[in-house]
Amino acid sequence: MGPSPIDTDQQLMLRLRGGDADALDELFRRHYVSLCQTANRLLRNEQESEDLIQDFFVSLWEKRENLPPDLSAVGPYLRRAARNRCLNFLRDRKRLPLDDGELPEHLPAAEPATSLEHRELEQRIQRAIDLLPERCRLVFVMSRFEEMSHKEIAASLDISPKTVENQMTRAYRFLREWLALVLLLTSMGAAPG
Template sequence: MQVDRLHLQQQLLNRLKSDDKGALQEIFQDNYQKVCGAIFRLTKDTGITEDLAQEVFFRFWQKRHQIEITASLDAYLRRMAVNEGLAYLRSRKYFTEEIEPHSAQMSDSNTAEDRFLHSELEQNIRSAIDGLPPKCRMVFQLSRYEELSYQEIADQMEISIKTVENQMGKALKILRQELKSYLQILILCLPFWW
């Protein structure tokens, strides 16, 4: 079954490399929702997600003659989507400046102090994630935002599961350290928030 799937995928990629726009249309129809899902988890904005998803397929078409996919086309496109989303966020300095998406979900009944603490926590988390080493950050985001298994992350990044485990452990250790002082304050205040 897996062999048939890989064979069909290779045929589709061969058609794509022969400039067959019908192949791109098939790939687009099969993967558009998955690509949008991967991007939306990062941007939380439907319009931006759709724009970036189209950019993913545009870039995919541009690179069609150089593309070498040995594993899964789905994973390849998902990686492109995540990279596109992360590039957008970096260009907007999302991790250090923007705090609106989650803050907007807060109830109007929250006090100014609650809103301040919430936005400060969001900012600190984004800052800590952005400060992770690149490979560490990618593993963390694929695990937490994309909800991929360690095996899927290993396949997508073309690294071993052990490396994924090590990078995830390193990311969590760094984040715990970076957020330690804030989390202690949060724990002390917790009884008043319930």
């Protein structure tokens, strides 16, 4: 008998450990989109993110007998495992940034704006985050979106906790200046793209 839509993630993981392919399908349906979003925040490539998460679910099936038997927080477990897979992917392709990089000297060109809706603001903030130098962006994303501690980020990227702290300071300073400019230009009828 396949999983019911009311099965908890924990029940699905137990069924998965026992070889229930329907449980894997249900976990995939429940978590695929959010795990792809997590991967894309780190990789900044939708196709690579989707491929990596699909491969992640295949490996989940292949290694099902080795899954922790007493998982109480399945979502965070899957997210952490997917995040680690992304970091390994970046490391294997030598895409983990080795230097601090330079912050952009100029912000994107201003464009007219009549109202700054919440969604527009989120998109503009995401574009500003994407302007950060790669290591700074990765550290910021891992801290703010993946909710990793500075110590966890340092260990994952093989950098010192002080470097993590410095990168977060750089990111916040840049984003603060950028947001102040957005608000100023918005009040004047234009906002950075």
